[in-house]
Amino acid sequence: MSLMAMVYDRMMAGVEEAGLSQWRAELLGEAFGATLELGAGTGRNLSFYPDGVTRLVLAEPDRAMRTRLHRAVVSTERPLAPEVVDAPAEALPFDDASFDTVVATLVLCSVGDPGRALDEVRRVLRPEGRFLFIEHVAADDRPPRLRWQRRIEPLWRAVAGNCHLTRRTETAIAAAGLTVEHLERASMRKAPSFVRPTIRGTARAA
Secondary structure (H helix, E strand, O other): OOHHHHHHHHHHHHHHHHHHHHHHHHHHOOOOEEEEEEOOOOOOOHHHOOOOEEEEEEEOOOHHHHHHHHHHHHHOOOOOOOEEEOOOOOOOOOOOOOEEEEEEEOOOOOOOOHHHHHHHHHHHEEEEEEEEEEEEOOOOOOHHHHHHHHHHHHHHHHHOOOOOOOOOHHHHHHHOOOEEEEEEEEEOOOOOHHHOEEEEEEEEOO
């Protein structure tokens, strides 16, 4: 099993308690209908999906993460069991306009091609479907921190599963043809300082 899969939940425990779990709960309360989660990891979002979600598909391409995700799904008390699929965000095995909601939480930092992943989000969303996201991003408002992010990024990518520190995800979302409806910027408390700048919010398909 990969090191990241083994340590992820323990590594993130303090961050979750300091506010990330609350962000998840607030954001995912807006999910509805057929819902797809990208990079579902160990299943941290499972308990936050509301009853209005009528189908839940969890995409996770990493085999070790997917093993832990299967365990989380088995223990969930949802009336309809979530579906776990082996699929990267850049190549989703679903028809166009298949989902009412797509979710990405701390995923777009590590995908190989965020632009292509967001094109896939737009493709599989139904008209007026919603994209819900929480992502850490470049510290553009704090140039000294941004310089540190750039210095640290090559090493961080190597030890943290290709996680990038300087992606400008808000710009990428708009470039994919999704309309950002609501956006909040905040510091992810208890995370390393170079990972703290975050955005969270919702975007809508045309």
